[in-house]
Amino acid sequence: MSSGKSNPLARIPGVDTILGADEAAPLIAKYGHTKLVQCIRDQLSTIRAGLQRTPDSPIPTASDLLAEVENTLSHLNQGSLQTVLNLTGTVIHTNLGRSQLPQAAIDQISAVAAAASNLEYDISSGKRGDRDSHTEQLLAELTGAEAATIVNNNAAAVLLVLNTLARNKQVPVSRGELVEIGGSFRIPDIMSGSGCTLVEVGTTNRTHLVDYQNAINTETAMLMKVHTSNYEIQGFTKSVDEAALASLAHENNLPFVTDLGSGTLIDFGPHGLPPEPTVQQAVTNGADIVTFSGDKLLGGPQAGIIVGTKELVNRIKSNPLKRALRVDKMTIAALFEVLKQYRNPETVISNLPTLRHLTRSQADIKKTAEHLKPILQSAVGTCATTETVECQSQIGSGSLPTALIPSWGIKICPVLSDSGSSHEQLLQQIIVAFRNLPLPMIGRVQDSALIFDVRTLDDASAVTDQLPLLPL
Numbered sequence: 001m002s003s004g005k006s007n008p009l010a011r012i013p014g015v016d017t018i019l020g021a022d023e024a025a026p027l028i029a030k031y032g033h034t035k036l037v038q039c040i041r042d043q044l045s046t047i048r049a050g051l052q053r054t055p056d057s058p059i060p061t062a063s064d065l066l067a068e069v070e071n072t073l074s075h076l077n078q079g080s081l082q083t084v085l086n087l088t089g090t091v092i093h094t095n096l097g098r099s100q101l102p103q104a105a106i107d108q109i110s111a112v113a114a115a116a117s118n119l120e121y122d123i124s125s126g127k128r129g130d131r132d133s134h135t136e137q138l139l140a141e142l143t144g145a146e147a148a149t150i151v152n153n154n155a156a157a158v159l160l161v162l163n164t165l166a167r168n169k170q171v172p173v174s175r176g177e178l179v180e181i182g183g184s185f186r187i188p189d190i191m192s193g194s195g196c197t198l199v200e201v202g203t204t205n206r207t208h209l210v211d212y213q214n215a216i217n218t219e220t221a222m223l224m225k226v227h228t229s230n231y232e233i234q235g236f237t238k239s240v241d242e243a244a245l246a247s248l249a250h251e252n253n254l255p256f257v258t259d260l261g262s263g264t265l266i267d268f269g270p271h272g273l274p275p276e277p278t279v280q281q282a283v284t285n286g287a288d289i290v291t292f293s294g295d296k297l298l299g300g301p302q303a304g305i306i307v308g309t310k311e312l313v314n315r316i317k318s319n320p321l322k323r324a325l326r327v328d329k330m331t332i333a334a335l336f337e338v339l340k341q342y343r344n345p346e347t348v349i350s351n352l353p354t355l356r357h358l359t360r361s362q363a364d365i366k367k368t369a370e371h372l373k374p375i376l377q378s379a380v381g382t383c384a385t386t387e388t389v390e391c392q393s394q395i396g397s398g399s400l401p402t403a404l405i406p407s408w409g410i411k412i413c414p415v416l417s418d419s420g421s422s423h424e425q426l427l428q429q430i431i432v433a434f435r436n437l438p439l440p441m442i443g444r445v446q447d448s449a450l451i452f453d454v455r456t457l458d459d460a461s462a463v464t465d466q467l468p469l470l471p472l
């Protein structure tokens, strides 16, 4: 650094001088001349502004300036989306990206991303094809429905179904099912957004068949049931089951639509989890259209899956909004690979990470926790105590809302030192330290301690390899 008193602005190196410095050439090669010049100019105006405020500041050399510019550029190129370790105990965590895909799906995503494909091309006839054709038969086979179509997510599926079948008409829905899913998906808002009129029937805790009967008139477009996926009403409750609603709809020549939310294809009962209605059951119960998510209990990519009768699905497919909500080739490739796993009930659970995590044995989780505990203890040193503890995982994403599944984790509790920091402050420091690792470890706070639930940790070395970097 050089510093001067008279006219400091005149002594700042110019753009050409900076570009002529030895350090500039590799930066031009890496980031391009235009971007580099732009960044240098930004940097120079920051320095000028600084010098006007405090004329005694040191004047940076070209090398100083380029080092700063390189910092900025490499930071910009880092992007913000990165992988993390979900040790929160919530298996399908919306904020942490929901389901993790099996390798077969990842391979197919890469394959179709890297080359041209027959996304909408029928190879046998040489004519234009339909992007739904790649998953439709398999979905029909697995769910028992006649037809299927895929959109961006389940919110889009519900929107498209309502807009196609009920625009400018009425849809009765039970007051007990007017759900809000995180991130502003609210049934009343989706109704108005798709151009339909919601007719609330029954009460929050009790809705009877006669409530729907009384709501049906010439303006009614369909009957609809929404799976109350993220809460449960307990006590004096009554709701009308799918089969009864389907019959009532059909007696009145109306379609019956059910939004399952998670929509599983297998019965979780035998795997120690509370029962969740399956898509097949909804179809058997007489639903003409069923919508569900691709990345919740199904364990696939983000998508909204619509299955139902050929006639209704064809109407949905030809809605112009479908084009705005459609999925891309990577989603279709991944979804097919995930759905394919369901053809083999003996291996589907071990092959799909979401299902494997949800059903992982206690003994296995405990083993991972016991393996990690001493390693974590040496990483935190005297800052904290560690302990292997029983804890409870959640399924997440509004699936099986009240279900807690017993699990194992490591509890990290700060040790008070003479630094004067409070327990809360020390706990925060520890949480931030784990979050600042190259692969951030996201746990949850419970009883004033940090808990890492290891149910979702497949490979302990992902944790142990980076612990020497723990900034504690």
Ligand SMILES: *Cc1c(COP(=O)(O)O)cnc(C)c1O
Pocket: 153, 154, 155, 156, 158, 179, 181, 185, 226, 227, 228, 229, 230, 259, 260, 261, 262, 292, 293, 294, 303, 304, 397, 398
């Ligand atoms: C999760 C959920 C949705 C929204 O699904 P996304 O795939 O997140 O768009 C809609 N309805 C219900 C009942 C849900 O549980």
